[in-house]
Amino acid sequence: MRLSIFWRLVLTYVVIIAAMTAVNIYALLQIRTLAGLNTEVGSHHHPEIESAKRLLTSFYEQIQSEKKYVAVPAATFLEHFDGESKEFQQILHSLLARDAPEPETQLLKKVERLHQTHLALFQSQLAEPRGKPVQSETDYDERRDALVGNMASTLQQYIGLHEARIAVGVNESHASSVHAESVTRQLVLVALLFGLGMAAVASYNILRPLRRLQATIHEMGQGNFRATLDGQAPRELRELGDTVAWMGARLQQLDDIKTEFLAHVSHELRTPMASIQEGTHLLLDEIPGPLTQDQRTTLRIMSDSSRRLMYLISTILDLSKMESGMMEYRFVPTDLRRVADISVNKIRLLADAKQVALLVEAPAERHWVRADCARIEQVLDNLLSNALKYSPEGATVKLHMTPRREEGLLFVDVTDSGPGIPAEEVPHIFERFYQGRTHTRHVSVGSGLGLALAKKVVEAHGGRIWVESEFGKGTTVRFILCLTKPGMLP
Secondary structure: OOOOHHHHHHHHHHHHHHHHHHHHHHHHHHHHHHHHHHHHHHHHHHHHHHHHHHHHHHHHHHHHHHHHHHHOOOHHHHHHHHHHHHHHHHHHHHHHHOOOOHHHHHHHHHHHHHHHHHHHHHHHHHHOOOOOOHHHHHHHHHHHHHHHHHHHHHHHHHHHHHHHHHHHHHHHHHHHHHHHHHHHHHHHHHHHHHHHHHHHHHHHHHHHHHHHHHHHHHHHHOOOOOOOOOOOOOHHHHHHHHHHHHHHHHHHHHHHHHHHHHHHHHHHHHHHHHHHHHHHHHHHOOOOOOOOHHHHHHHHHHHHHHHHHHHHHHHHHHHHHHHHOOOOOOOEEEEHHHHHHHHHHHHHHHHHHOOOEEEEEOOOOOOEEEEOHHHHHHHHHHHHHHHHHHOOOOOEEEEEEEEEOOOOEEEEEEEEOOOOOOOOOHHHOOOOOOOOOOOOOOOOOOOOOHHHHHHHHHHHOOOEEEEEEEOOOEEEEEEEEEEEOOOOOO
């Protein structure tokens, strides 16, 4: 089952949020690791170093109290020595009580032995009688100084071990932070690109069916009511497409009914109109009796009106046949210059009355096209009549033919110097009954069927017709047909 637009958007947002959450979790884990390293340095190694320095300071104070007591055997100095010795032992025992690596424990035990040795040496010195030889005092001082040096060296080694581990921890923390920063940056970039990709895919999956639906509606607006939304689409757009297809089907039914109605009405009107026209001609020929001038004028108006109405009825019938596929064409090699001369001669009297020059520009040699002569003549009649209708007095209507042998095409242009067509109306002028929004004074509005019929005929000949117009400067209607040779069909 195809996902709806709502669930597509929800899943896209969930995936993007999950990707960003994963990046944030990784960054938090790296921060926690760095915090653990800093905690280890701050809560373990630094206190150990400080305790070792206090041991060394306490031992030096013991030596000072010892020296004072040896020089001046006062009880106060001995009490100071005992207090500092006890403090030294407390600090040392607290360090030994911690769970420390073997090298650190060995060094602390060595410190303990050195301290016990020093205490024993001091006790032996106290047991010595006063007035001992100088050699004995010198030997004591040397042994004591050796213990002091050994104690200081051992504690410095202990401090050096912790400082080395601090340096290693700092280096590891720095390396870890650099690595975490690099990985986090890459993950953020990947998550961003992934999020943009997911958003692009979601947008594409929604906008693509929308564009197809828009194209379908546009086709319906141009008269193709059978256009449907093809391809996969989300449920909401599929339902909207089904509604548009239903609307198109209803419009097609209405259009078929209208076409059938017009064809039926046109067919039914044709017979009585023919009778009216024939009766008018009989009266004009004075078969029933002589006419006055006013009666003749009235009958001529009636004859012209009935002729125009018959032409309109015939055009509607022709369009109905073309749209239903029932129009029959007789394609034969046709000299288009001869057909053009016939159409020009039909309107020459009207052009002379309006003082409009008719100019035909075509090569001297004949150019044959595959065409139904009567239908192409009908196209040229419509185009020349429109050009003449919209051209002002003293203007020129030009019919220009340009063969392109290398392409096998013949271009036919009908150009006027009339008011032109606004750009927004150009795409609609080949629609049935379209008469435009702007009209020229003293120009009667036509039925809007001539250009629609011309388009059908040209396309049935495998050609193409279009308009080039500049508002206020004139219009050119151009169509192309395929060249052929006389006496043969391509």
